[in-house]
Amino acid sequence: MTATNVDHQLIIIDPDDKKNKLINWQEIWQYRDLFFFLVWRDIKTRYAQSVLGVGWAIIQPVFSMIVFTIIFGNLARVDSEGVPYAIFSFTALVPWTFFSSSLTSASGSLINSKNLLTKIYFPRLVIPLSPVIGKLIDFGISLLILIGLMFWYGVIPTIWTLMIPVFIIVMMLTAAGAGMWLTALSIQYRDIRYGAEFFIQLLMYGSPVIYATSIIPEKYQIIYALNPMVGVIEGFRAALLGTRAMPWNLIGIGSLMAIAFFLSGALYFRSMERYFADVA
Amino acid sequence: MPSHAIKVENLSKRYRIGFEQQRKDSLAEVIFDWFSKPIKNYRRLRNLTQFDQQLEDSQDIIWALKDINFTIHPGEVIGVIGNNGAGKSTLLKVLSRITYPTNGKVELNGRVSSLLEVGTGFHPELTGRENVYLNGTILGMTKKEIDRKFDEIVGFSGVSKFIDTPVKFYSSGMRVRLAFSVAAHLEPEILLIDEVLSVGDAAFQRKSLGKMEEVSKRGRTVLFVSHNMGAIRSLCTRGILLKDGQLAMDGDVDQVINAYLTGNEVSAEGKVIFSEQDIPDDNEFGILSVELLTLTGEVKSAFQIDEGFEIHIKYKIIEPVKNQRINLRFITSLGETVFATYEDAQIREGFIREPGTYKAICQIPPNLLNNLTYRIRIGFDSPGYKVLIPGKEYLGVDIVDTSEGYRYADGAFDGPIRPKAEWSVEDISS
Numbered sequence: 001m002t003a004t005n006v007d008h009q010l011i012i013i014d015p016d017d018k019k020n021k022l023i024n025w026q027e028i029w030q031y032r033d034l035f036f037f038l039v040w041r042d043i044k045t046r047y048a049q050s051v052l053g054v055g056w057a058i059i060q061p062v063f064s065m066i067v068f069t070i071i072f073g074n075l076a077r078v079d080s081e082g083v084p085y086a087i088f089s090f091t092a093l094v095p096w097t098f099f100s101s102s103l104t105s106a107s108g109s110l111i112n113s114k115n116l117l118t119k120i121y122f123p124r125l126v127i128p129l130s131p132v133i134g135k136l137i138d139f140g141i142s143l144l145i146l147i148g149l150m151f152w153y154g155v156i157p158t159i160w161t162l163m164i165p166v167f168i169i170v171m172m173l174t175a176a177g178a179g180m181w182l183t184a185l186s187i188q189y190r191d192i193r194y195g196a197e198f199f200i201q202l203l204m205y206g207s208p209v210i211y212a213t214s215i216i217p218e219k220y221q222i223i224y225a226l227n228p229m230v231g232v233i234e235g236f237r238a239a240l241l242g243t244r245a246m247p248w249n250l251i252g253i254g255s256l257m258a259i260a261f262f263l264s265g266a267l268y269f270r271s272m273e274r275y276f277a278d279v280a
Numbered sequence: 281m282p283s284h285a286i287k288v289e290n291l292s293k294r295y296r297i298g299f300e301q302q303r304k305d306s307l308a309e310v311i312f313d314w315f316s317k318p319i320k321n322y323r324r325l326r327n328l329t330q331f332d333q334q335l336e337d338s339q340d341i342i343w344a345l346k347d348i349n350f351t352i353h354p355g356e357v358i359g360v361i362g363n364n365g366a367g368k369s370t371l372l373k374v375l376s377r378i379t380y381p382t383n384g385k386v387e388l389n390g391r392v393s394s395l396l397e398v399g400t401g402f403h404p405e406l407t408g409r410e411n412v413y414l415n416g417t418i419l420g421m422t423k424k425e426i427d428r429k430f431d432e433i434v435g436f437s438g439v440s441k442f443i444d445t446p447v448k449f450y451s452s453g454m455r456v457r458l459a460f461s462v463a464a465h466l467e468p469e470i471l472l473i474d475e476v477l478s479v480g481d482a483a484f485q486r487k488s489l490g491k492m493e494e495v496s497k498r499g500r501t502v503l504f505v506s507h508n509m510g511a512i513r514s515l516c517t518r519g520i521l522l523k524d525g526q527l528a529m530d531g532d533v534d535q536v537i538n539a540y541l542t543g544n545e546v547s548a549e550g551k552v553i554f555s556e557q558d559i560p561d562d563n564e565f566g567i568l569s570v571e572l573l574t575l576t577g578e579v580k581s582a583f584q585i586d587e588g589f590e591i592h593i594k595y596k597i598i599e600p601v602k603n604q605r606i607n608l609r610f611i612t613s614l615g616e617t618v619f620a621t622y623e624d625a626q627i628r629e630g631f632i633r634e635p636g637t638y639k640a641i642c643q644i645p646p647n648l649l650n651n652l653t654y655r656i657r658i659g660f661d662s663p664g665y666k667v668l669i670p671g672k673e674y675l676g677v678d679i680v681d682t683s684e685g686y687r688y689a690d691g692a693f694d695g696p697i698r699p700k701a702e703w704s705v706e707d708i709s710s
Binding site: 009010012275 | 325326328376377378380382391397413418419421
């Protein structure tokens with residue numbers, strides 16, 4: 001027969017997973033429409049049948065800011081490096097809320113998609129990555145509020161605002177990397193899921209959300225910066241509020257850590273991928 | 281075109297099943313257990329993905345598939361049959377890349393779609409339209425492809441009026457029809473299907489079977505798992521029979537179906553005999569066994585449509601029971617009761633059945649049931665007093681039609697039953 005199929009595919013299934021690519025971007029690209037619809041489903045259904053709808057994306061960081069401002073700003077008088085505490089904390093809450101909510105939903109994502117995993121094939125990586133993309137919508141909304149607040153307080157951003165996209169990438173790599181680790185672990189060990197939710201809440205205190213990094217003794221700052229969100233949050237403050245010089249060392253360490261998280265997460269996810277349907 | 285669409289070589293799949301629970305007899309054991317449990321749990325969970333060499337032969341490992349070999353040529357339509365637990369679904373899951381083989385190799389030549397369930401990923405809060413897109417992309421279609429086929433999909437489903445209504449307001453039938461329509465419009469080169477035709481009402485099943493037949497005629501390679509012998513027979517040319525994870529037979533579909541129906545393969549399925557520990561009972565009563573038999577006394581789970589059969593129920597009575605009766609129901613795969621029948625001929629005021637072992641026989645007449653799979657639910661009660669053993673489905677029965685005369689009917693007729701009505705036509709024009 002002479003007819004040849006242009007997009008002819010040969011699929012080989014065998015127990016050897018060593019020759020698979022770390023991340024098969026080509027396949028994810030093939031399934032890009034699925035990726036899009038999963039992101040869109042999460043956004044569309046997250047606030048379905050609620051009165052405030054997407055308003056909930058605003059309420060969480062805004063109310064956290066109000067409570068923090070009262071307790072840490074007014075009562076405990078935490079140093080906010082010369083800007084009003086409200087904007088000091090909100091600038092940190094915008095990236096932090098993105099990070100914690102996308103990581104929380106990425107770590108539960110495989111368990112929640114159990115039904116898909118056991119019924120159909122598609123690149124599994126789409127599942128933990130789609131909440132990381134989806135939460136960008138909420139992030140965008142809270143960023144708009146931050147801009148409003150900056151106008152209100154008359155804060156003028158620095159030239160380093162141009163660095164914000166880099167910080168966003170670092171924060172997404174971290175959330176995706178940690179998310180791949182946690183979700184691949186939690187489909188086998190459900191403890192991880194409960195532990196992760198709790199740990200993420202605690203991690204807020206290990207990030208400069210309610211306080212500034214300057215309160216951490218100089219010699220411990222390097223260790224502190226192993227949490228990539230430290231560099232991201234301080235970077236946001238330096239760029240938007242100009243309260244401090246751009247903390248290149250924190251950002252550098254954090255970025256390396258973010259890349260390490262992402263690569264190791266993808267590696268672990270790939271090595272466990274073939275068992276997901278069996279242990280789900 | 282390549283010489284094979286699917287090539288399976290020495291395929292094996294090993295699963296680890298749950299460990300048995302140990303019983304605790306003392307408080308000390310219970311307390312010790314609290315502390316040792318995390319370690320045990322960790323080992324158990326870790327072992328789900330690790331198979332240590334020394335554990336190779338341990339009891340909790342089962343081989344769902346063992347050394348399967350076959351080659352399927354492009355355009356072939358293959359029916360995979362076998363008892364429950366024979367490995368049919370595992371085979372389909374391995375071919376669909378949902379789960380991975382332990383040993384062996386599979387080659388798939390061409391674009392593959394698998395349908396292990398209709399409506400995978402349907403979200404109740406989304407509208408019909410949105411779910412068509414979501415489900416379609418999950419099944420591997422692109423948005424462009426769905427855009428192009430959208431009207432056809434909705435038209436086929438017959439729910440076009442409600443396409444912008446959230447699916448949670450749909451009836452289950454509407455949901456299934458919409459989901460199946462999406463699946464029916466896939467255009468893969470290789471299609472893997474698991475028992476999905478058992479959903480939907482009979483008219484829609486017929487329509488779906490028709491659609492499938494159309495697909496297979498267009499040169500697609502189809503691998504089709506079903507208990508519905510009528511559907512297998514009308515769709516497939518070649519059959520593969522699995523037994524205990526191994527390939528028992530591979531050949532002409534009629535021969536394979538006959539081997540499945542007449543061979544010993546089904547005897548294990550046509551009966552349930554309860555061992556001492558798991559007798560469904562309360563203190564005064566217990567079911568010993570339930571069996572399906574031909575009129576000549578052979579235990580089977582599949583019967584010809586024009587063949588009557590018997591259901592034998594053995595039970596024991598420990599304490600005298602007032603007004604004891606048996607109720608038996610035939611239930612379709614959709615969960616609808618086809619009919620109920622009661623063993624209550626002797627019931628009257630003050631009737632008591634004394635302790636002992638009893639056998640009840642229920643005769644099912646020929647030409648009553650349709651060629652479908654039914655589940656048989658059996659319960660015991662004392663009307664007006666109490667339920668002795670709540671109704672439970674113990675057995676499935678396949679009614680098959682392999683007669684030549686019905687070749688033009690795709691699978692089952694409409695409706696849950698198919699009595700043989702007498703017809704006559706006379707010429708009254710003169």
